[in-house]
Amino acid sequence: MKRLVNIVKNEILKIFYKKRMHVITAILFIVIILFAYGEHYTLSKAQERAAVQFEIENEEEWKNILELQLADLERRLDSAYIPDRGKASIRVRVEQIKFYIDYDVNPISSSVARFMGRLIEQSIFLFLPLLIILLAADMVSGEMTFGTIKLILTRPVKRWRIIMGKLLALSMLEMVVISMIALLSYLIASMVFSYSGFNEPVVTGFRVLENQLDTSAVRTIPQWQYLLMVYAIAYFVAFVIGSLSLMVSVMVQSTSASIGIMMSTLIGGSFLSLFISEWKITRYFFTTNLNLTAYLTGDFQIVEGLSMSFSILVLLGWSIGAIIIAFIFFTQKDILS
Amino acid sequence: MIKKIIWYTVGIIFVLGLGFFAYGFKNAISIGNAINKEPNNIATTEEEKIDAFEADSVLVIGDSLARGTGDLTGKGFAGYVVEGLEKEKGADIPYYNIAIEGLKTQMLLSQVKEPKMAEGIRQAGIILISIGGNDLRAMTKTQSEEKLSSFNEAMRIFLDQLDQILRVIRLENEKAMIVFLGLYNLDYSATNAINSEYLLEWNHATQKLIESYEFTVFTPTYDLFKLNLEDYISQDGLHPNTKGHAAIGERILINLN
Numbered sequence: 001m002k003r004l005v006n007i008v009k010n011e012i013l014k015i016f017y018k019k020r021m022h023v024i025t026a027i028l029f030i031v032i033i034l035f036a037y038g039e040h041y042t043l044s045k046a047q048e049r050a051a052v053q054f055e056i057e058n059e060e061e062w063k064n065i066l067e068l069q070l071a072d073l074e075r076r077l078d079s080a081y082i083p084d085r086g087k088a089s090i091r092v093r094v095e096q097i098k099f100y101i102d103y104d105v106n107p108i109s110s111s112v113a114r115f116m117g118r119l120i121e122q123s124i125f126l127f128l129p130l131l132i133i134l135l136a137a138d139m140v141s142g143e144m145t146f147g148t149i150k151l152i153l154t155r156p157v158k159r160w161r162i163i164m165g166k167l168l169a170l171s172m173l174e175m176v177v178i179s180m181i182a183l184l185s186y187l188i189a190s191m192v193f194s195y196s197g198f199n200e201p202v203v204t205g206f207r208v209l210e211n212q213l214d215t216s217a218v219r220t221i222p223q224w225q226y227l228l229m230v231y232a233i234a235y236f237v238a239f240v241i242g243s244l245s246l247m248v249s250v251m252v253q254s255t256s257a258s259i260g261i262m263m264s265t266l267i268g269g270s271f272l273s274l275f276i277s278e279w280k281i282t283r284y285f286f287t288t289n290l291n292l293t294a295y296l297t298g299d300f301q302i303v304e305g306l307s308m309s310f311s312i313l314v315l316l317g318w319s320i321g322a323i324i325i326a327f328i329f330f331t332q333k334d335i336l337s
Numbered sequence: 338m339i340k341k342i343i344w345y346t347v348g349i350i351f352v353l354g355l356g357f358f359a360y361g362f363k364n365a366i367s368i369g370n371a372i373n374k375e376p377n378n379i380a381t382t383e384e385e386k387i388d389a390f391e392a393d394s395v396l397v398i399g400d401s402l403a404r405g406t407g408d409l410t411g412k413g414f415a416g417y418v419v420e421g422l423e424k425e426k427g428a429d430i431p432y433y434n435i436a437i438e439g440l441k442t443q444m445l446l447s448q449v450k451e452p453k454m455a456e457g458i459r460q461a462g463i464i465l466i467s468i469g470g471n472d473l474r475a476m477t478k479t480q481s482e483e484k485l486s487s488f489n490e491a492m493r494i495f496l497d498q499l500d501q502i503l504r505v506i507r508l509e510n511e512k513a514m515i516v517f518l519g520l521y522n523l524d525y526s527a528t529n530a531i532n533s534e535y536l537l538e539w540n541h542a543t544q545k546l547i548e549s550y551e552f553t554v555f556t557p558t559y560d561l562f563k564l565n566l567e568d569y570i571s572q573d574g575l576h577p578n579t580k581g582h583a584a585i586g587e588r589i590l591i592n593l594n
Contacts, residue, residue, distance in 0.1 A: 009344050012343065013344070016343055053574075065573070068407065068572055071409055071411050072438070076438065172348070172350075172351040173347065175351045176347055176350055204368055205368050221368075228357060228358070229364050229365040232357070232358035232360075232361030233362065235354070235358050236358075296365060296368065308366065309366065312366070
């Protein structure tokens with residue numbers, strides 16, 4: 001046990017000495033700043049448009065419009081001609097509007113919490129996996145490239161311990177990356193958006209029933225709870241991508257090959273699942289299932305048989321498979337100079 | 338020293354993160370499966386109410402205007418009419434508002450044809466209808482070259498459907514007073530002259546159709562809003578506000594007396 005901990009510690013320090021985390025932090029910093037600026041810009045434009053449309057001259061008038069909408073929705077709830085399925089979504093809308101009125105929040109404006117959620121929702125299927133590939137792709141192949149693998153393997157440590165150590169170190173660093181995204185987006189968003197909004201209600205609870213989006217179970221949860229969910233999902237995705245990258249890293253000799261293979265698989269896979277969604281086998285691709293947060297927000301494309309639990313199982317299958325292959329390959333491998 | 342800091346920071350972040358995320362992940366998986374806790378019986382009580390229509394009731398059908406959209410009190414012009422009638426009669430009058438926001442004439446036609454509507458129509462003493470605004474607006478929004486022909490086509494379809502609606506109502510109920518609300522303009526300025534002309538023609542043709550039936554009254558709103566647009570239109574720029582609804586209600590009351 002002590003030996004394994006030492007290996008993990010050693011692997012983590014190696015990553016830090018290679019300045020890998022610095023690069024990732026720098027990329028994150030730039031991307032988040034750009035994203036925050038873009039979000040701010042889009043929203044201020046939307047506000048201006050809305051102000052023109054509703055002929056609003058001062059802030060106070062927002063409330064009148066919201067109250068009008070509220071009265072309207074509440075009347076709709078009383079109507080016998082709206083099916084129960086529709087009523088659930090009206091009810092959550094009512095809840096949201098009441099919150100905006102009670103807390104004096106302009107609905108067309110972003111908050112720190114909303115930004116943090118949007119960032120991870122947008123990056124979970126491409127940007128986050130790319131960062132993880134950057135982190136994981138050279139864990140083993142890097143040792144081959146520089147020849148340090150021989151130094152490691154001549155030590156009296158079992159091979160499975162080494163690869164286990166690498167896997168654990170990777171899992172820990174993935175957590176660091178996710179926390180970094182959360183921290184950086186929180187700090188940057190706090191400077192751009194004035195309202196923190198961690199208690200604001202978020203709509204979630206969408207399901208697919210008989211191939212249709214079922215909104216009868218929608219409800220609101222506070223934003224902080226939602227954030228916890230999406231960041232947890234992001235960590236899961238990072239873990240899956242990490243295990244796949246580790247497997248590729250074990251199998252090829254050079255880091256660039258390993259990064260290249262993972263990136264092309266990721267991008268090619270998303271293309272495939274986008275264009276040939278009719279073909280049923282694409283739902284078993286890991287790329288098709290990466291966008292897990294969409295199941296929470298309800299803006300997913302409805303594909304028969306695809307659901308949150310299905311996607312999680314598929315991803316889990318891929319990652320377990322990848323880990324097993326990586327272990328077998330690494331322990332059986334012949335190291336040639 | 339630095340080694341230790343790095344190692345402990347990463348370790349602490351990992352352990353804490355794992356704890357938080359385990360909780361988050363569990364929630365995320367269960368969120369879609371939970372059952373909506375809100376009671377759903379509001380709907381059934383309303384349905385029951387409609388099943389038990391009472392004699393000489395006031396029935397309101399049509400679009401959002403009939404529903405009362407824009408009126409902050411939620412009553413709508415129909416509500417004011419009923420209040421007025423009740424005050425006069427000194428007793429409660431059963432009142433059913435089954436108007437739906439965004440309804441077009443085609444949908445109203447299928448609504449009145451529904452079997453459960455028959456009883457409601459039969460029991461009604463007064464039927465208030467507001468329909469056609471959504472049809473006309475959908476047409477005037479388009480910027481087509483052949484606007485005139487598309488307008489004529491839209492109006493022909495509207496009149497045909499309205500005629501069918503009135504016939505369905507008359508089939509069930511020969512004596513109920515039908516009050517049909519004319520359309521008002523949202524822009525009386527000269528720049529909107531073409532659309533205004535269409536609207537006037539639409540109202541005129543509608544009025545002629547309404548007048549061809551017995552016990553009907555066409556209540557115009559065009560004149561009511563012309564000089565009071567700022568005062569009467571709510572903030573959505575489309576529906577009357579509380580004052581506007583009250584004014585329409587008052588006018589219908591005068592007509593009914």
